[in-house]
Amino acid sequence: QVQxxxxxxxxxxxxxSVTISCTASGFTFANYNYHWLRRAPGQGLEWLGxxxxxxxxxxxxxxxxxxxxxxxxxxxxxxxxxxxxxxSNDTATFYCARTDDYFGVDGLDVWGQGTTVIVx
Amino acid sequence: QSVLTQxxxxxxxxxxxxxxxxxxxxxxxxxxxxxxxxxxxxxxPRLLIHRDSRRPSGVPDRFSGSRSGTSASLAISGLHSDDExxxxxxxxxxxxxxxxxxxxxxxxxx
Numbered sequence: 001q002v003q004x005x006x007x008x009x010x011x012x013x014x015x016x017s018v019t020i021s022c023t024a025s026g027f028t029f030a031n032y033n034y035h036w037l038r039r040a041p042g043q044g045l046e047w048l049g050x051x052x053x054x055x056x057x058x059x060x061x062x063x064x065x066x067x068x069x070x071x072x073x074x075x076x077x078x079x080x081x082x083x084x085x086x087x088s089n090d091t092a093t094f095y096c097a098r099t100d101d102y103f104g105v106d107g108l109d110v111w112g113q114g115t116t117v118i119v120x
Numbered sequence: 121q122s123v124l125t126q127x128x129x130x131x132x133x134x135x136x137x138x139x140x141x142x143x144x145x146x147x148x149x150x151x152x153x154x155x156x157x158x159x160x161x162x163x164x165p166r167l168l169i170h171r172d173s174r175r176p177s178g179v180p181d182r183f184s185g186s187r188s189g190t191s192a193s194l195a196i197s198g199l200h201s202d203d204e205x206x207x208x209x210x211x212x213x214x215x216x217x218x219x220x221x222x223x224x225x226x227x228x229x230x
Contacts, residue, residue, distance in 0.1 A: 107155040107170030
């Protein structure tokens with residue numbers, strides 16, 4: 001079935017980096033664009049950026065520019081996000097989600113199950 | 121501080137109709153369609169309404185959306201106890217070049 005499956009929970013120390021994967025199945029990977037978001041405890045949804053899997057073009061939220069890297073592997077239909085220089089307030093559940101237009105104007109219609117990252 | 125403004129909480133009794141507002145600016149809601157997401161505890165968000173008023177397959181017609189000017193709203197009629205969830209509005213912001221969201225509204229069924 002149509003799904004995005006993310007890698008498992010991570011516990012990291014402050015200053016470290018974390019990489020989360022998101023593997024697509026049940027649909028044509030290249031036909032969609034992908035966003036990364038997170039939700040910290042007690043907070044709302046926060047957008048980190050997006051990637052076009054065709055050329056690998058990315059757009060990052062300004063506050064994460066330089067601290068977040070998004071990549072993809074079309075051969076395995078897998079997306080990756082790396083967050084560098086982790087701080088305690090990066091503790092959150094991270095999500096990947098797909099959209100059929102670049103900016104997500106049409107909505108994020110399929111979501112990964114979420115990956116919890118604890119920075120402590 | 122979220123770019124879009126939602127009420128922190130909305131409540132109603134079973135069967136009642138409630139609305140959730142989402143306020144923005146000309147850079148976001150004023151120029152782009154609004155999407156609504158529903159999130160239950162421990163689960164990923166799901167798309168509830170897209171392009172202001174369209175329901176994805178599987179979303180009951182009890183849920184409806186609209187947009188006017190720099191505001192949007194979500195209406196839920198015939199409230200069910202299992203509607204209790206966190207609701208978010210979101211859209212693209214042309215000035216920030218970013219996807220922006222409201223802070224979320226906790227929907228409670230009394």
